[in-house]
Amino acid sequence: MSEDNVVLPDGTEKTYTMLDLPDFAGVLPVLDDELIMVKNYRYPIDEMVLELPAGFIDEGETPEEAAGRELEEETGFVLEKCEKLCEYHPVASLNDQEAHLFVGEAKKGGEVDHDEGEDIEVIMLSIKETYEMLERNEISHPHTVIALYKAEHLLKDEF
Structure with missing residues (x-):
């Protein structure tokens, strides 16, 4: 945490x-x-x-690399x-962290490597079912909601 003393545009101190927090990427x-x-x-x-898979961007890594x-x-x-x-600032009132969201094609063949203390379950959902869950407020994670609404036009042929 850090503190800054600032003068606002109206002269208020x-x-x-x-x-x-570091920037993060999700896909x-x-x-x-x-x-x-x-x-x-x-x-x-x-x-x-x-939620969608996401995490902090490591130093020297592009947002796309971090998402992958x-x-x-x-x-x-x-x-x-x-x-x-x-890309956006999720909590601009508290920090300058930048979020980078992507949609992409995936394939099998990687290796799971959870961070210590992570309790993660992989869930496969049809595109149709995902958007039905979104409409019923069963998906409420903010970055995931944003990504789903932003990707809807790209995925519309799929459901």
Whole structure:
């Protein structure tokens, strides 16, 4: 964490407390007519959360490389090609972290390598079922929701 004393555009002085986090990348991987998702245990809410494979970008790594690495580490699938969906600042009020989201084609053949303490379950869902779950609010992870809405036009022929 860090603190900055700033003068806002209206002249008001304020101390900003910021949470320093690295940028991250996530991918909505497609294999045939299914999406490869993961369920991750999230301690702050004490729940298994359905989400896209994602993680921090390592130093010297591109967002695309990080998305592919995270997909393989979390699921054992390999990213063949990907298309950028968007980039944004998830919590601009707390930090300058940048999120990079992709959609891509995956294939079997990678090696799972979970980080210590990760409790991950790989879930294969049809594209149709995924969007039905999204509409019923059964998928609520913010980055996953954004990726699904951003990718809908690319996946529309699939469902």
